[in-house]
Amino acid sequence: MSLLITVAPTGAETAKADCPQLPTTPEEIARTAAECEAAGAAMIHLHVRDHAHAPTLDGSLLKEWVAAVRESSNLVVQLSTGGSVHDPLEERMKVLDAGPDSCSLTMGTTNFGDDVFMNPWPFVADLYQLAQERGVAPEFELFDLGQVHALGRLIRTYGLPAGGKAHVDFVMGVPGGMPGTAPALVAGVQGLPSEVTSWSATGIGRTTLPVALASLSMGGHLRVGMEDVLTISKGVPVESNAQLVARAVELGRLAQREPMTPAGCRELLGLA
Structure with missing residues (x-):
């Protein structure tokens, strides 16, 4: 069984001034995409930054970043519809215009550190139906067990994604969400609706390795990147996103799973 490695290179939380190696321009994201594809990634999860390196949902910049990735790599391009926790819902819907x-499609509202990541049910339902209409493959982001249950409700109400495949990602270790532990992942996977065809897991911060190892042991896939962790080991800063992808490839090979190609990812998501 091959291993899908998704790279989340930027995120919306870390400031460029605090982490100069964070890719925050179209040129940097193009280079990152090429390096991460060469290292073994098949999909890239994008949060876009403006010319001042601040998170943005500006439509022209989203299109510029998507084009930059496609010109430099064959990676499957996934845009975050979460933006930052402060972005209004109507702006997040427009992400699909790029x-x-x-x-990404987060299945419920979550406490996110000191903030609240708003995903009320009407917004989730509208965004899902828009993705179905546009033929965009949603990755259902699950921050807690209630959201696992909500996913079943969504699929029962509106049917499968346009490509007939349902892929989810457990986002674990966020302050306010489920812990980044093996028992929590087991509970989440056991609760998945039968329509789900594949799943991956993301461990935030110090939960990165425990979650990765637990996911591999259960046949899941991995998301890694500087959105989720900024150290490669305790006290040692990450040098690049490709470094995190390379570590995920190494872990996968220990589990006798070779990295999936972008073409394989497209098949997995019903995009082929």
Whole structure:
């Protein structure tokens, strides 16, 4: 069984001034995409930054970043519809106008550190139906067990994604969400609706390795990147996103799973 490695290179939380190696321009994201594809990634999860390196949902910049990735790599392009926790819901809906292959779709509202990441049910339902209409493959982001249950409700109400495949990602270790532990992942996977065809897991911060190892042991896939962790080991800063992808490839090979190609990812998501 091959291993899908998704790279989340930027995120919306870390400031460029605090982490100069964070890719925050179209040129940097193009180079990152090429390096991460060469290292073994098949999909890239994008949060876009403006010319001042601040998070943005500006439509022209989203399109510029999508084009930059496509010109430099064959990676499947997934745009975040979460933006930052402060972005209004109507702006987050417009992300699909940038023409991504995939989009994140968070299945409920979550406490996110000191903030609240708003995903009320009407917004989730509207965004899902828009993704179905556009043929964009959603990646259902699950921050807690209630959201696992909500996913079943969504699929029962509105049917499968346009490509007939349902892929989810457990986002674990966020302050306010489920812990980044093996028992929590086991509970989440056991609760998945039968329509789900594949799943991956993301461990935030110090939960990165425990979650990765637990996911591999259960046949899941991995998301890694500087959105989720900024150290490669205790006290040692990450040098690049490709470094994190390379570590995920190494872990996968220990589990006798070779990295999936972008073409394999497209098949997995129903985009082929």
